[in-house]
Amino acid sequence: MRTLEFIEQVKKGKISVEENTKKVLEEAEKINSEYFYFNSISKELAIQQAREIDKKIKAGKAKGMLLGLPVSVKDCIVVKNVESTAGSKILKGYFPTFNSTVVQRCIDEGAVIIGKTAQDEFGFGSFSINVGVGFKTPLNPFDKKRVTGGSSGGSGGYSQKTKFNQISLAESTGGSIVCPAAFCGVAGLCPTYGLVSRWGMMDYANSLDKIGPMAKTVEDCALMLNVIAGRDEKDSTSVDSKKEDYLSYLKKDGKKLKVALIKETFGEGTDEVISKKIKDRLVSLNISYDEIELPLNYKYSIAAYYLMSTTEASTNLAKYCGMRYGAHEKLEGGFNEYFSKVRSLNFGQEAKRRIILGTFARMSGFRDAYYMRAVKVRTKLIEEYKKAFSKYDILICPTMPILAPTFDETKKLTPLQNYIIDIMTVGPNLAGLPHLSINIGMEKGLPVAMMMISDHFQEGKLIQFSKEFEK
Amino acid sequence: MDVNRDLVLKVAENARLKLSEEEVKRFIPQIKEILENFSKLDEIDIKNTKPSFQPVEIKNHVREDKTGKCLSQEDALKNTIHKKDGYFKGPRAV
Numbered sequence: 001m002r003t004l005e006f007i008e009q010v011k012k013g014k015i016s017v018e019e020n021t022k023k024v025l026e027e028a029e030k031i032n033s034e035y036f037y038f039n040s041i042s043k044e045l046a047i048q049q050a051r052e053i054d055k056k057i058k059a060g061k062a063k064g065m066l067l068g069l070p071v072s073v074k075d076c077i078v079v080k081n082v083e084s085t086a087g088s089k090i091l092k093g094y095f096p097t098f099n100s101t102v103v104q105r106c107i108d109e110g111a112v113i114i115g116k117t118a119q120d121e122f123g124f125g126s127f128s129i130n131v132g133v134g135f136k137t138p139l140n141p142f143d144k145k146r147v148t149g150g151s152s153g154g155s156g157g158y159s160q161k162t163k164f165n166q167i168s169l170a171e172s173t174g175g176s177i178v179c180p181a182a183f184c185g186v187a188g189l190c191p192t193y194g195l196v197s198r199w200g201m202m203d204y205a206n207s208l209d210k211i212g213p214m215a216k217t218v219e220d221c222a223l224m225l226n227v228i229a230g231r232d233e234k235d236s237t238s239v240d241s242k243k244e245d246y247l248s249y250l251k252k253d254g255k256k257l258k259v260a261l262i263k264e265t266f267g268e269g270t271d272e273v274i275s276k277k278i279k280d281r282l283v284s285l286n287i288s289y290d291e292i293e294l295p296l297n298y299k300y301s302i303a304a305y306y307l308m309s310t311t312e313a314s315t316n317l318a319k320y321c322g323m324r325y326g327a328h329e330k331l332e333g334g335f336n337e338y339f340s341k342v343r344s345l346n347f348g349q350e351a352k353r354r355i356i357l358g359t360f361a362r363m364s365g366f367r368d369a370y371y372m373r374a375v376k377v378r379t380k381l382i383e384e385y386k387k388a389f390s391k392y393d394i395l396i397c398p399t400m401p402i403l404a405p406t407f408d409e410t411k412k413l414t415p416l417q418n419y420i421i422d423i424m425t426v427g428p429n430l431a432g433l434p435h436l437s438i439n440i441g442m443e444k445g446l447p448v449a450m451m452m453i454s455d456h457f458q459e460g461k462l463i464q465f466s467k468e469f470e471k
Numbered sequence: 472m473d474v475n476r477d478l479v480l481k482v483a484e485n486a487r488l489k490l491s492e493e494e495v496k497r498f499i500p501q502i503k504e505i506l507e508n509f510s511k512l513d514e515i516d517i518k519n520t521k522p523s524f525q526p527v528e529i530k531n532h533v534r535e536d537k538t539g540k541c542l543s544q545e546d547a548l549k550n551t552i553h554k555k556d557g558y559f560k561g562p563r564a565v
Binding site: 093094095097098192193194207208233236237239240296299300303304306307314318321323324325326328331332333334335336337338339340341343344347349352353355356357359360363370372373374375376377378379380382414415416419430431432433456 | 478502508524525534552553564
């Protein structure tokens, strides 16, 4: 059943939300015991929300775009009274006293919040293997020896594995929505920077973080974007955007859009089976395309992205010091001694590495050479994309250059080699451009994904174009 | 860029991280490799380029200077175990 049909059935009182929610929770617990997609399952909250919705339906007062729909939430997006850790030991025991704006908007539209999904600690990873100290690593839904992709790995794996209608709220800084969408074979839509409020989200890098949906279909992503897009006065970086009905783009002709393949992404470094599959699908659907080059982006985006994101992360993570929330240690020694102890015991290896890199890049004497240079290079990279969008509506590339790797394969990578895996995704993230990953088939039993990028605030075009592939 | 033990320890101290000997040994070559690779940004001419602190234009929004709702004292203290008489209790300052 399509999610829109499910919601219609709920509205008509043909589905008991409580019964459905209980089945969803039972399945989520079962899946979780095997695949580790949730850091916590909010059973009591979900059942309580479901009962309230059923009551409203009986009283004829029920309304909402997500009525009765289960929604899972990446752990870095806070849910009131549900442990929210961003996958880090340093936030263990933190139970927020408020809802993030996106979660509140979902609840206001009748959603049932079922739990917090697993992720790389604070989003620091491409595979969901950099989980915090003491957290379990999520396993790929098609092969348990392989990664889910990151950092929204729990959202990706669960969206694939559940048999029920569900949408997940995920988050991307440098590719954390589309990467796990690719490796788990689901759809993931990362919106334009500023379209969706970040209020109540634990920052990784505040000039890069975006909240967006992951689900089985693009239609479900469009539905969720209708709910969460729009200015929020609590987030000073949320933008006054035109109110849109993203679902309406599913009725438009995707073939009318001008399309270009990004040449650099189909050559060396990309698994040939992925390149071939994308080109074959375009040909079989009779979609004509040009090829363009984005030389600056594919040479410099990784360096600019990691310098900027780690700099921002090192300041954002300065607040975690074991005093007001999260992990606490015994109060001993002076300020610096205590804070250093808490941070050293509770941050994982990748978090420490990124804090060190970022602190270095903004230190006096190095700031101009590293951070400020990266911020200016970002302008150049945005200009290169803008030039491409003056001619084309959609740019296409593989979402990831490889199929989901095994855990053993990822262990052989140095941190730099690990960062380079993000070559397809960091560009649109640095430029704040909307991008959407969809599954276009299987190879060697693993999902193959294609990514589409459009100009700022042109999410509609991505939805319109991708629909051609879901027919 | 000479990434050595002293630099890593200095940066870690600034970041309030106490690294183990093993971590220091691991991080030195890793950070060296990363920074050497990232120095390729030097190739780009950025002389007349403005920085992009945000990827899209963000307009300033101001609100009326009126008192709004804020976190209650009880909620603010709900998540800490270090509290006393309605205040956070921290490590000694001096």
